Amino acid sequence: MGSKTTLQSHVSEEDNNDSMATAQTPTIPLLTPYKMGNFNLSHRVVLAPLTRQRSYGNVPQPHAILYYSQRTSNGGLLMTEATGVSDTAQGYPETPGIWTKEQVEAWKPIVDAVHAKGGVFFCQIWHVGRVSNSDFQPNGQAPISCTDKPLAPQIRRNGIDVAQFTPPRRLRTDEIPGIVNDFRLAARNAMEAGFDGVEIHGANGYLIDQFLKDQVNDRTDKYGGSLENRCRFALEIVEAIVDEIGADKVGIRLSPFADYMESGDSNPNALGLHMVQSLNKYGILYCHVIEPRMKLAYKVFECSDSLLPMRKAFNGTFIAVGGYSREDGNKAVAENRADLVAYGRLFLANPDLPKRFELNAPLNKYNRDTFYTPDPVLGYTDYPFLETA
Secondary structure, three states, rough: OOOOOOOHHHHHHHHHHHOOOOOOOOOOOOOOOOOOOOOOEOOOOEEOOOOOOOOOHOOOEEEHHHHHHHHOOOOEEOOOEEEEEOOOOOOOOOEOOOHHHHHHHHHHHHHHHHHOOOOEEEEEEOOOOOOOOOOHOOOHOOOOOOOOOOOOEEOOOOOOEEEEOOEEEEEHHHHHHHHHHHHHHHHHHHOOOOEEEEEEEOOOOEEEEEEHHHOOOOOOOOOOHHHHHHHHHHHHHHHHHHHHHHHHHEEEEEEOOOOOHOOOOOOHHHHHHHHHHHHHHOOOOEEEEEEOOOOOEOOOOOOOOOOOOHHOOOOOOEEEEOOHHHHHHHHHHHHHOOEEEOOOOHHHHOOOOOHHHHHHHOOOOOOHHHHOOOOOOOOOOOOOHHOOO
16 A cells, blocks of 8 residues: 655645745655655656667676666666566567576676665566567567457657567467466566566556457457456466565556557556456555556647546555656646656656756756667766766
8 A cells, every 4th residue: 555645744744844944945746755565765756667678688788787776766666677577578679588597697786786776676577479570489489469460560669660570379278377477487586686576567568458458359268358358367467476476566557548559448448447446456566557648659649538547446556657747747746646657768868867856957858769779878878967967
């Protein structure tokens, strides 16, 4: 359970403590402390999971030590880039995994560096499902999914290259427990690497989202059809991980409103609500949800949908993400629409983002061209801090 204390009480405490001050410094909602389960966070600015494609051979690299520690503040929450649960989970070059001993060992110094600066570090674990091609798969096999419907080729984010996806193979009903187990073992490995917990990636059109969404899931077994059936796979993963590492160390990311990778749903409000109500039964730590305005990656839409019904229905900590500015984030926390706000591109380009928010300092502009280059420094650890800017 997250503590949903109001900011008003916080302000009045400040006033009492500082009644001698002639001018009261206004409280910045994003920079107020928050208790997330067993974790005492000093502020509410979260590093969102960001694919960076610099883990050569799917093994985290020493340059990630600097990257994550740069973005760590004492009492700040960070999530890793999406990290594969098995050798069938990959769909992008040089993304990290956590299914081998070598990968677990490679994560340890990265986790240690974050902990040395007082950060709270969660490992986001994923399986891309059909967002892959045979080049990324063991023995050149077809990617697996809930369906055998292929994904149309997509122009990559550089606007030039075209991503080709191999038509997926539909998982048999009897194979699904094996995939659930891959997630469970990845969570166990994350704890061995020293992480504080795991975030299950159930968003953005990847495998779990493929099961959740009726635009993709065309199954006729117990994992398809009704809302309950489509949510079964996700909830079996949650249950397995909760049993393995404890509910107090488990979060999940969801994007019911999004249509990434041709994974839309005909009734996202019902899907989002059903998922959070079901998650309450497991008592997980947090739910991290992408704003409805981010229907597609990189594009903000005007829309009437809101995360508020999910926020009100969920018993744990609620993290909102998607196109937030400093002002937006402060408003979301002040209005109790979210406990924490995750930042992606702004945090990528501003390693000291919480500090900049505190001072309302100007922000570095991010360079989209270097988001996914394999360079260990360029566009990765070379964004300036305030004092060096």
